[in-house]
Amino acid sequence: MTEPSHTPHLSVDDFDPAASSLSGAVDPAIMAELLSIRSSIDNFDATLVYLLAERFKATQRVGILKATHQLPAADPNREKAQIQRLRALAESANLDPAFAEKFLNFIISEVIHHHQAISESHSAVAATGVVPVVSRDGQGFVAQTDDGGTQPQ
């Protein structure tokens, strides 16, 4: 496995679908078949990113709702039910249920961190009257003050 890349602002157009450590070392026909299968893998990975982005959009709404009404970030009984369902779905799809559970737990723990961050900024708003607003690029916040002005945060 490779280390996560931290290269900022890399465009999808910079992706080289033929990048490989095997180039030149493998029979060209085998390489062609490998690249053909990898092209499906690349489509699946792109779909996963879009699916995850949509899921996080939904959980962000939950986080705001929970923070607004002072509800706890985590809901363990909901998680138990989700995991049971996902394990059953995984089994019927011939996917390792233990992997499905690990994957869901990984996502949920990230969601809970997001919920906590939303809740903390919500409390900070209550304490200071400064309203954090997500920047246009979605990468950070600008602080919208009571007088409507904005300042980087």
Ligand SMILES: O=C(O)C(=O)C[C@]1(C(=O)O)C=C[C@@H](O)C=C1
């Ligand atoms: O449904 C909720 O209450 C959420 O906060 C979403 C979610 C999830 O990611 O599915 C995350 C944390 C909770 O413990 C349960 C479920």
